[in-house]
Amino acid sequence: MRDLRFDNRFVRELPGDPEDGRHVRQVHGACYSRVEPTPVRAPKLLAWSREVADLLGLDETDLRDRRFAEVFGGNALLPGMAPYAACYGGHQFGSWAGQLGDGRAITLGETINPQGQRWELQLKGAGPTPYSRRADGRAVLRSSIREFVCSEAMHHLGVPTTRALSLVATGEQVVRDMFYDGNARPEPGAIVCRVAPSFIRFGNFEIFASRGEEPLLQQLIDFTIDRDFPELVAAEPDPAQRRVKWFEEVCRRTAVLIAHWMRVGFVHGVMNTDNMSILGLTIDYGPYGWVDNFDPEWTPNTTDAGGRRYRFGHQARIAQWNLWQLANAIYPVIQQVEPLERALAAYAEVFEAEDRRMMQQKLGLETWRAGGEDEEGSDAALVAKLHTLMQAGEVDMTLFFRRLADLDPARPTISHFDAAFYDEARRRDVSSGFEAWLKDYAARIRQDGGPDPVRRERMNAVNPLYVPRNYLAQQAIDRAEQGDPTGVSELLEVLRKPYVEQGGREAYAARRPDWARHKAGCSMLSCSS
Structure with a gap:
């Protein structure tokens, strides 16, 4: 396996935790804690994304190399890697939860690909960190398969998302209580290598605001703009105005993201502020779900079954609420209410416009008749x-x-x-x-x-035939838990072309079977993984 080129700006330019070790602690005045993955007994590569490998400058020879599973299973590091776990907080189910952080995710480093693009490589399930609280830092095979498959499926659907390079079995058992009902059992463990230009989330800013660490808050804002929003640096020379433009862009990207979720029927399931990407990407695939029968009231998350805060039809409002929390967090640096309020109002306008545009495409309409939902003829x-x-x-x-x-x-x-x-x-x-x-x-x-053939082609380009329905993922999980991981690759192969009818793959385009209506993993899921 060839080496990669690393340029780890996050750890190079931002302050880190002066304390060493994996022991759980409150981390103040730092953006991250240096921590290496905990080695596993028998790392084995189960599946990979050839598209993401290509993004990183890797090929199948690299993937087949024994060292690949060692590195992306957490047993070895490549030269230049500088692993760490990030410090952040968040609002969970509407309440401030304090320090959270990467409790089982460890970023290996920021690699620069042959085209000069920056990609963070992050292992999910790589072992305990200072932010693990009472957890073991591991992940089970079922949740890892779901994240791996859906990350790549969303990309092929045209939805902004983090990516997934690989799925590695650990050869170890992880004990989980899947539905928090006292029935814990050992399950096979796995690690996903997640890939994104940045894994910074709303909660990275919230934690410093909550602690009154305003100089560090400003440093992180300016770092994020400089590294991840270079177009704003080029367009706006004034740092104060640049920060405002940055928040406006975060609001815009978030609005576009949620409109895409609604277009394809995706329900995130746990839209806490620590699960919101500053780049407007879908991030943290936990108890997500795919709408089978259309229902705006549906949530896939058992933890959310009572209040249904994160239900399908409520996602746009929750995203705006989360942006309000981000606005509150960065206010000590911005020190102006009006531009923040304008950006939040613009979020609603952008979402409405994008949602309308995508629905117009889904219906195959060239024009849109104005008017509200109660206006006849609109x-x-x-x-x-x-x-x-x-x-x-x-x-x-x-x-x-x-x-x-x-x-x-x-x-x-x-x-x-x-x-x-x-x-x-x-x-x-x-x-x-x-x-x-x-x-x-x-x-x-x-x-x-419009002529029918043109309309049909236009509609089929935005209305997928194949989506990662929960029961399809569960079938792949069942096979993998019995020792056959090929179902994962087979499912991903279909999902690479979600808008193109594929002969012989009709089973992947069928509605949810009756047996899956209430089967665990096919309808409701928990945060346990």
Whole structure:
């Protein structure tokens, strides 16, 4: 395996924890603690992303090298690596949780690829750190497979995301209580190598604001802008104005991100501020879920089952709430209320515009009829009525929009969508309403004037046929836990082309089977991993 070139600006330019060791402690006045991964018994490479390997300048020869599993299983370091765990805090389920930090993630370093791009390499499940609290710093195979697969699937769907290079089995058992119900059991352990330009999150700034460490807060803000937002440095010479522009850009990127989540039916499940990327990337794939039957009230997280704070239809509001917390955190440096409030208001405007633009694409419309959801004849009203029918009829979101592209405007009928309904009784209940909606929609696309083949091609480019449904991931997990990891690679291969129909892979495009409706891992999940 070839060596990589490292330029570790985070640890080179920011202050670190003066105390050594993995023992749990409160870390003050520092952005990180130096800590190396804890070696594992028998690291074995189970799966990898060839696209991410290529980003880093690696090829299959490197991946097949025995040293690769040693490095990305946490047993060895490459020259130039400077491993650390980051210090941050966060609001969890709406309440300030204090210091959190990388409790089981260890960044190996920042590598510069042959094209001059910077990529952080981070091992999740690499052992205890000073931020592990009462945990062991490890991760189980099931959650590692889910993160590995979904990170790459989201990229191929066109959703901003962190990436995943590799999935390595540790050869060790990890004890977990999957649903926090007193039934802990040993499970196979694994480590994912996550890859992103930066893993800085909202919580990195919140921790210093909460402690009154304002000089360090300003240092981190300016470092983040300089390293991760170079276009702002070039465009704005005044540091004070540059910080404002930076927050505006964070708000904009976050709005675009959430609109993409809604477009493809993704539910993060645990949108705490420590799980929000400063770059507007999907980060920390924990108890996420994929909407099968359309339901704005659905959350995949068992911990969130009562309040449903992080439910599908609430994600845009939660993202803005999280941005408010970031605004509060950076205010001591910005020292102006008005520009922060303007940026937060702009978030809502950008999200609404992006959500509308993406829905227009999903419906195959060249134009958008203005008006609110209650205004007859507006496209917003058309969408609102559709969502109501889909929820009441228990309609599969992915299959419905994919089938909509093939609707014959001259003969719109609900039978065209039979494969998208989960319950025959509920289908009958909404049948007349759906027929009426389809006639309105057919009239709308005829009015829009675009030729059917062009409309179909445009819709199929934004409405995926293949998404990482929970039950598909669980099937791959079940096989891997029985010693056959090939299901992971097979699933990822399909998800590389989510918008292109792939012959012989119809099973990956089917609605959720009845057996998966309440099966653990296929519907509700916990934060336990």
